[in-house]
Amino acid sequence: MDKIIIDGMSFTLPLFIMAIGGICCERSGITNLAVEGLSGMGAFAGALAAYIAVKQLGLGYAQAHVAALLFSMVGGMLLAMVHALMCIRFKANQVVSGVVINLLSQALTIFLVKTINSTVFGRPSDQIDLEVSTRFTVPGISSIPVIGAFFRNVYPFEVFIILVSVVVWYLLYRTGFGLHLRASGDNPHALDAAGVNVSVVRFKACVLSGALCGIGGICFAYSISAQFSSDYYVGYGYLAIAALIFGNWNFMPTLAACLIFGFSRSLGYQAVQWAQLPSAWSDLIMILPYAMTLLLLVFFSKTNHAPRALGVIYDKSER
Amino acid sequence: MMNDMTGEEIIVEMRGITKKFPGIVANDDVSISIKKGEIFAILGENGAGKSTLMSILYGMYEPDSGEIFIRGKKETISSPNYASSLNIGMVHQHFMLVSDYTIAENIILGTEPGAKALGFIPFVDMKRAEREVKELSEEYGLSVDPGMIISEAPVSVRQRVEILKMLYRKAEILIFDEPTAVLTPQEIESLLNIIKNLRDGGKTVILITHKLDEIKKVADRCAILQRGRLMGVLDVPSTDTSTMVKLMVGREMDLAVEKGPFTPGKEVLKVEDLTVKNSDGVTLVNDVSFTVHSGEIFAIAGVSGNGQTEIADAVAGLLKASSGRITLNGVDITGSSIRKRVETGLSYVPEDRHNVGMILDLELRDALIIRKYYLPPFQNNGILNRAEAETYADRLIEDYDIRCSRGGETVTRSMSGGNQQKAIIAREIDMDRELAVFVQPTRGLDVGAINHIHRQIVRERDRGKAILLISLELDEVMALADTIGVIYSGRMEKIAGADKLSPHDVGEYMMGVGKK
Numbered sequence: 001m002d003k004i005i006i007d008g009m010s011f012t013l014p015l016f017i018m019a020i021g022g023i024c025c026e027r028s029g030i031t032n033l034a035v036e037g038l039s040g041m042g043a044f045a046g047a048l049a050a051y052i053a054v055k056q057l058g059l060g061y062a063q064a065h066v067a068a069l070l071f072s073m074v075g076g077m078l079l080a081m082v083h084a085l086m087c088i089r090f091k092a093n094q095v096v097s098g099v100v101i102n103l104l105s106q107a108l109t110i111f112l113v114k115t116i117n118s119t120v121f122g123r124p125s126d127q128i129d130l131e132v133s134t135r136f137t138v139p140g141i142s143s144i145p146v147i148g149a150f151f152r153n154v155y156p157f158e159v160f161i162i163l164v165s166v167v168v169w170y171l172l173y174r175t176g177f178g179l180h181l182r183a184s185g186d187n188p189h190a191l192d193a194a195g196v197n198v199s200v201v202r203f204k205a206c207v208l209s210g211a212l213c214g215i216g217g218i219c220f221a222y223s224i225s226a227q228f229s230s231d232y233y234v235g236y237g238y239l240a241i242a243a244l245i246f247g248n249w250n251f252m253p254t255l256a257a258c259l260i261f262g263f264s265r266s267l268g269y270q271a272v273q274w275a276q277l278p279s280a281w282s283d284l285i286m287i288l289p290y291a292m293t294l295l296l297l298v299f300f301s302k303t304n305h306a307p308r309a310l311g312v313i314y315d316k317s318e319r
Numbered sequence: 320m321m322n323d324m325t326g327e328e329i330i331v332e333m334r335g336i337t338k339k340f341p342g343i344v345a346n347d348d349v350s351i352s353i354k355k356g357e358i359f360a361i362l363g364e365n366g367a368g369k370s371t372l373m374s375i376l377y378g379m380y381e382p383d384s385g386e387i388f389i390r391g392k393k394e395t396i397s398s399p400n401y402a403s404s405l406n407i408g409m410v411h412q413h414f415m416l417v418s419d420y421t422i423a424e425n426i427i428l429g430t431e432p433g434a435k436a437l438g439f440i441p442f443v444d445m446k447r448a449e450r451e452v453k454e455l456s457e458e459y460g461l462s463v464d465p466g467m468i469i470s471e472a473p474v475s476v477r478q479r480v481e482i483l484k485m486l487y488r489k490a491e492i493l494i495f496d497e498p499t500a501v502l503t504p505q506e507i508e509s510l511l512n513i514i515k516n517l518r519d520g521g522k523t524v525i526l527i528t529h530k531l532d533e534i535k536k537v538a539d540r541c542a543i544l545q546r547g548r549l550m551g552v553l554d555v556p557s558t559d560t561s562t563m564v565k566l567m568v569g570r571e572m573d574l575a576v577e578k579g580p581f582t583p584g585k586e587v588l589k590v591e592d593l594t595v596k597n598s599d600g601v602t603l604v605n606d607v608s609f610t611v612h613s614g615e616i617f618a619i620a621g622v623s624g625n626g627q628t629e630i631a632d633a634v635a636g637l638l639k640a641s642s643g644r645i646t647l648n649g650v651d652i653t654g655s656s657i658r659k660r661v662e663t664g665l666s667y668v669p670e671d672r673h674n675v676g677m678i679l680d681l682e683l684r685d686a687l688i689i690r691k692y693y694l695p696p697f698q699n700n701g702i703l704n705r706a707e708a709e710t711y712a713d714r715l716i717e718d719y720d721i722r723c724s725r726g727g728e729t730v731t732r733s734m735s736g737g738n739q740q741k742a743i744i745a746r747e748i749d750m751d752r753e754l755a756v757f758v759q760p761t762r763g764l765d766v767g768a769i770n771h772i773h774r775q776i777v778r779e780r781d782r783g784k785a786i787l788l789i790s791l792e793l794d795e796v797m798a799l800a801d802t803i804g805v806i807y808s809g810r811m812e813k814i815a816g817a818d819k820l821s822p823h824d825v826g827e828y829m830m831g832v833g834k835k
Contacts, residue, residue: 170440170442174442174443175441175442175443176431176433176441176443179420179424179428179431179443180428180429182417182419182420183417183420183428186417186418186419186420187415187416187417187418189415190415190416190417190425190428191417191428191429192399192415193399193411193415194415194428194429194430194484195399195400195403195429195430196428196429308418308419
C-alpha cells in the first residue's frame with residue numbers, strides 16, 4: 001500500500017508540473033504539443049549540469065540537485081523560445097511546430113549526449129548517469145497509518161514541484177500578468193484593444209511553459225531511471241497534455257487527472273507483484289496510464305471547453 | 320483652441336483626411352471639426368467611409384494624407400493606445416470582451432489597479448476594481464453587476480461594459496460605431512439615454528450610424544459621408560430627414576414600400592400547436608399555431624429572445640419540434656430533413672447570415688448554388704459543372720444587384736454585409752419555392768439595401784408566394800405585413816390583419832400587456 005502511494009506521487013507530481021507548463025502556454029492561446037520535447041531538453045540540460053557538478057566540480061549532491069533543477073528550466077526555456085518564435089513571430093502552424101520540436105529535441109539531445117560523453121568526458125556512452133536521489137521522511141506525520149505514506153521516502157523535488165505550482169497558480173490567477181495571459185487565450189483582440197501587447201504576453205507564457213516542462217523532465221529522469229538517455233522519451237509529455245485536457249485547462253482537475261494516471265500505474269505494478277505474474281506483465285502495466293487516457297476521453301470529451309482562441313494565430317487585421 | 324465664431328471649444332479637428340485601400344478611396348479629403356460636449360453623428364450608407372474615418376481618429380489606421388488636431392494640438396495618432404492617452408475611447412461594432420472574465424475584470428484589463436501583499440508580492444486588487452466599476456456605472460446610469468461573467472451577460476450589458484471600459488480609462492471623446500445594430504427597440508431607447516447622460520456629463524460623443532431616427536433623437540450635429548466624400552455638416556434639429564437621406568444616398572428615397580392589394584390564396588404553411596424546447600428542457604416556443612397563405616406576408620413581431628427565431632428554425636428544420644405539427648403544401652414535414660423541406664417548397668433566409676446563411680470562405684458562385692449544387696445542370700454524375708455555376712452567378716449578380724469586386728470569383732467574406740445579404744436573398748428567392756422564411760432580413764443594413772430587400776419581399780408576395788417574415792423592427796413589420804402575429808414569451812399573443820392593428824397595439828402585445 002505504502003509503495004503504491006510513494007511511487008504514485010513520484011510519478012504524479014512531475015507529470016503535474018509538465019501539465020501546468022502546458023496549461024500556461026495553452027491558456028495564452030498557443031497550442032503546446034511540444035511538452036514531451038521541452039521536458040526532454042530540460043532533462044538533458046539538468047542531467048548534464050548535475051553530472052558536471054558532481055564529477056567535474058566535485059560538488060555535493062544537494063548542490064547538484066539545485067544545479068539540475070536550474071538548468072532543466074534553462075534548457076526547457078531555450079527550446080520553448082523556438083516554439084514561441086515559430087508560433088508568434090512566424091505565425092507557423094502550432095501543431096506542426098510542437099510535433100517538430102518533439103522530434104528535434106529527441107534527436108538533438110541523444111546526439112549531444114553521445115558527442116559530449118565521447119569528446120568532453122572521454123567515455124563512450126549513450127547516457128548521462130545521475131546519482132540516485134536522496135529521499136527524506138517527515139518525522140511525526142509519516143507514522144500516521146495510510147496517509148503517512150505521503151510523507152515517507154519523499155523526493156526533494158516533489159516539494160519543489162508543489163511550491164512552484166502554488167507560485168504559478170498565484171501568477172495566473174492573482175496578478176496582472178495572469179489576467180493578460182488568460183485574456184490572450186480567450187480573446188486576444190480584447191487584450192490588444194486594452195493596450196497590452198499580445199505577442200509579448202504569449203512569448204512569456206511559452207517560455208514559462210518551457211521552464212515548467214523542464215522541471216518535470218529532470219524529475220522524471222531522477223525518479224524513474226536515474227539517468228538520461230533515449231529511454232527518456234516514452235511519451236509522458238503527451239500524457240501530461242491528456243491530463244490538462246481532462247482537467248479542462250484548470251489546475252485542480254488537472255491534478256486529479258495526474259493522480260489517476262500516477263496511481264493507476266503504481267497500483268498496476270503492485271498488482272503484478274502480489275499476483276506473482278511473470279515480468280512481461282509489468283510491461284503491460286506500462287500501458288495502463290495510456291489505456292486510462294482512452295477511457296477518460298469517453299467521459300470527459302463532452303464537457304470539455306478549451307480556451308477560445310487556442311491555436312488561432314493572432315492577426316490584428318482579421319475580425 | 321477657441322472657435323472665433325461661436326466661442327465654443329473645438330476638441331477634435333480632422334483636416335483633409337484621405338485614406339485609400341486597394342481599389343477604393345475610403346476617405347477623400349474629409350475635414351470635420353467637433354465641439355466639446357456635443358453629440359456629433361457621422362451618417363452614411365454601408366461603405367461610405369464612416370468607420371474608416373473614425374478608425375483613423377482612434378489610431379487603427381494611418382491616413383495617407385491629412386492632419387488631426389486634438390484640443391488644438393497637432394497629433395499623429397499611431398495606435399489605439401496613443402488615442403487612449405489622448406482620452407479618446409471607442410466602442411466597436413464587434414465587442415472586444417473576454418468571455419470567461421467577469422465584467423470588472425474586463426473593464427480593468429490592461430490598467431489593473433495593483434497592490435502588494437506583504438509589501439512585495441504584487442497582485443490585482445479585484446475588490447477595489449469592483450468598487451470602482453460599481454461607482455462608475457452608477458454615475459452614468461449604466462447599471463451592471465461587476466461580478467457577472469461576460470458569457471452570461473446579454474448583448475446590451477456587454478455594450479455597457481464597453482462603454483464603462485472607456486470611462487474607466489478616463490475617455491473624454493467617446494466614439495460609438497453603429498451601437499444600436501445589435502439592440503432591441505427598448506435597449507436602443509435606453510442606450511440613447513445613456514449617450515445623452517454622457518454628453519450632459521461633459522463628454523464629447525461621436526456616433527457612427529445609418530439610422531436617421533436615432534440621429535434625430537440625440538445628435539446635435541451630423542456629418543454626412545457618401546462614397547468617402549463629405550457631403551455636408553448639418554445642424555440636426557433644424558434639418559428634416561429627407562434632406563439627410565438625399566445627401567446620404569445621393570437620390571430621393573421613398574421609405575415606404577408599394578404593395579399590390581392583398582389577395583390571399585391557398586394555405587401553404589400550417590403550424591399547429593408547435594412547442595420547441597432547448598437542450599435544458601426550457602420551453603422556448605409554447606403551443607403556437609398559425610397559417611400562411613400564398614400571396615400573404617405573415618409577420619411575427621416581438622422583442623428579441625421571445626421564441627420567434629426558434630419558430631423559424633423549427634419550420635426550416637434547424638431545430639426539432641418537441642410537439643406539434645408543421646405542414647407545408649399539404650405535406651407533413653414535422654420530422655423531415657432540411658433537404659426534404661427545401662424540395663417540398665421552402666426557402667429560408669436565416670438570422671445569422673455569417674454562420675448559418677453562408678460559408679464565408681466560398682467564392683460567390685459556389686455560395687449561390689449551395690442549395691442545389693447536387694442537381695443538374697450544376698452537377699452531372701458527381702462532377703460539378705463550373706461553367707454552369709459561373710453563368711448562373713453572373714445572372715443573379717445582375718438581377719439582384721449584388722455588388723462584388725470580382726464577379727463570381729469574389730470571396731463572400733470580402734463583400735459588405737449588405738451585399739452578402741443580397742446574395743443570400745437572391746439564392747433563396749431564385750429557388751422559386753412556395754414558402755419563403757425571412758428572419759431579420761435587413762438587420763444591420765443601410766437604407767438603400769433595406770429598401771431593395773423590402774421591394775424583393777413584396778415582389779415575391781405579389782407573385783403569389785407565401786412569406787413568413789420575422790423581424791424585431793416594428794417599422795419593418797408595419798410596412799410589409801398583411802397579417803401580424805405578435806409573440807411574447809414563447810406564446811402567440813395575438814394574430815390579426817395588419818390593417819386592424821396600430822403600431823401602438825403591436826407594441827403593447829410585444830410587451831405582454833395587450834388586451835386579450
